[in-house]
């Protein structure tokens with residue numbers, strides 16, 4: 001099944017969510033991947049701390065693993081499979097299992113440190129390690145502030161090992177009006193680096209952009225005016 005998806009050029013991706021602030025970015029990314037016809041399969045992994053942040057920031061009280069993808073999505077999923085972070089024997093822990101790339105969003109500084117130093121004690125860390133050794137795309141949407149010297153060194157080490165570092169630093173030149181605008185444009189920039197350019201992506205030109213409002217169907221908070 002999966003090899004057929006790869007052969008038909010549908011992307012098979014890993015979406016990892018760790019315990020940094022910014023759960024809304026994970027939600028929007030999942031929504032965009034689910035809605036993207038070029039994506040055949042999404043392997044979703046959420047760390048234990050990631051689940052805690054989902055509870056804090058999105059009010060997701062999740063008791064069953066099976067419910068996590070649809071709760072995070074804010075509706076039904078059709079191509080997302082959920083894998084436990086403790087399952088280091090899952091498919092994506094092996095380089096023999098074909099995936100096109102991996103995105104960690106949000107990425108905690110702890111997870112960054114593990115990946116930068118090749119420590120694979122969880123499925124997320126192992127899958128990232130596999131992406132680096134197999135020279136597959138790995139994007140780390142790191143979030144914290146301020147950044148310590150340790151964080152900065154780890155970002156450099158991970159980037160030198162082949163990862164793309166995408167700190168969650170939204171842009172403002174597209175004149176966002178809502179939190180949803182900010183989040184969507186950041187996610188568009190990230191997905192473009194996986195070869196998944198989005199129609200909603202704002203492209204800078206010297207002509208001033210029109211005021212825009214891109215609201216996600218899920219998450220009323222995203223429509224709060226800035």
Ligand SMILES: Cc1cc2nc3c(=O)[nH]c(=O)nc-3n(C[C@H](O)[C@H](O)[C@H](O)COP(=O)(O)O)c2cc1C
Pocket residue numbers: 017018019020021047048049050052053056107108109110111143144145
């Ligand atoms: C509500 C909440 C927000 C957090 N925000 C951040 C953050 O923005 N960046 C970060 O590096 N860690 C943050 N942490 C701490 C991490 O969750 C913690 O270091 C954890 O061990 C990371 O584990 P993980 O990488 O396995 O998810 C936060 C924790 C909580 C509970």
